[in-house]
Amino acid sequence: MESQGSGDNPLRTERRLFLGQSSLAAGGLAVGAFALPEILEAQRQAVAQGRKSAPARQVIVVFLQGGLSHLDSWDLKPQAPAEYRGEFQPISTSVPGFEICEHMPRLAQRANRFNVLRSVYHGTPSHEAAIHWTLTGYDYPNANVTTKNRNIKPSMGSIISKSLPANRAGLPAYVCVPDRGQLGDRVRYAAATYLGIAHDPFESGPLPVNASAPFVIPPNLSLSSGTDVRRFDRRLDLLRGLDQLPRAIDASGAMAGVDEFNRQAIEMLAHDATRNAFDLSRESVTARLRYGNSSFAQRLVLARRLAEAGVNFTLVNFSNNQDWDTHTDNFKRMKQDRLPELDQAVSALLDDLDERGLLETTLVAVFGEFGRTPKVNASAGRDHWSNVFSVMLTGGGLKRGQVIGTSSPNGENPQSRPVHFNEILATMYHQLGVSTDRVFLDQSGRPVPVLDGGVPIPELL
DSSP states (O other): OOOOSOOSOTTOOOOOOHHHHSTTSTTSHHHHHHHHHHHHHHHHHHHHHHHHHOSOOEEEEEEOTTOOOGGGTTOOOTTSOHHHHOSOOEEEOSSTTOEEETTOHHHHHTGGGSEEEEEEEOSOOOHHHHHHHHHHSOOOTTOOSSSSOBOSSOOHHHHHHHHSOOSSTTSOSEEEESOSOBTTTTBBOOSOGGGOGGGSOEEOOOOOSSTTSOOOOOGGGSOOTTOOHHHHHHHHHHHHHHTHHHHHHOTTOHHHHHHHHHHHHHHHHHOHHHHHHHOGGGSOHHHHHHHOSSHHHHHHHHHHHHHHHTOSEEEEEOOSSSTTOOSSSHHHHIIIIIHHHHHHHHHHHHHHHHHTTOGGGEEEEEEOSOEEOSSOOTTSOOOEEOSSEEEEEEOTTOOOSOEEOEEOTTSSSEEESOEEHHHHHHHHHHHHTOOTTOEEEOTTSOEEESSSSOOOOGGGO
16 A cells, blocks of 8 residues: 655664674574574573563453554644644543543543553554564565565564463464454464464454344354364374375475464364353353443453463454544544544453453553554544554553653654664563564574564563
């Protein structure tokens, strides 16, 4: 899609020259190549050791695909000229001196339980490249809906699936609610790529349209009529016996990935806990109404159930297509639907996690792929803007009740404490016990680090 808003970002960061710093650089290739298996195994053991002391066990990312306007949510500018400040008024919160939009009153009351970073930025105002960046930590120049519509680096959920042991046998480590697609499924940047299909996300499928509508268990959690788990397992054993030769000559390891994928599938089918975690009908209508009476609200009810069951990483698409892409009628759309739905659902999620003793071990992040232009356009909308935007982050052992960074008076650029988006991801990885310097081998056998730069945010730790 055509990029809008800012062009060159003056805050664009330099890429880390990982290969130039590693033992696989020119001159050390032979030694590094022989040592690589040992290096990778040592890293795997380090992750397992770090996991024991990591405060976060689960992650819920509420992804506002399309791009939330920071100036109409977390970072209002009441003193700016009319063409910048927009129509909404700020209200006080439970954090002294911190004000947010009047259409988020529930979150205002709970501001002492989360953090808002108001000076976040990255380098692209393109939907496709920015979505890839926020889900993987890597830029994807010229990403588009036709020729570059699949991610080239693993998504964060897939890296977590690969790096960390499952919290509970039989559960998928990584779930997308309701599916893994973005931009109306024209791009899919939430996959595992070279980590293998075993670390692709499990999709919940469509959720009820309101709090009283029935929920249908995902079809891939049910066996066909007349097939029990033992029979299914015998079929898989037969399949393995028939294709030992392909496995023996498969240097890429793809077959091993298929084996792991099949093992996980059998575990999910064999465990009632898996079906129970996805079964939204086990929630009372009253409990579901607490989050709201929309399909988006039901997605967060399911996300809480999955975190409670032990799913490591849940990505919630809080958008059906580009619902936050408010080029036209920004204020009407935000006031009538977007902000009230987000306010109620996220507030209920925080309350529910806290009441169940889960917030301390569950990271919750709320963000879109970028912000919106500070200046209102001729259609009463705001366009794409990646120079500065806001992110909400809480739980998982983080300090809470902080507002980090400021944007300039008209909300155009970071003014104090600039935070590159990769610092958000680095903080999340840190709380989970995953080193961002860990490397995985891509399709060509080249080592690629988990994250393309970025360090944890010390104020949150």
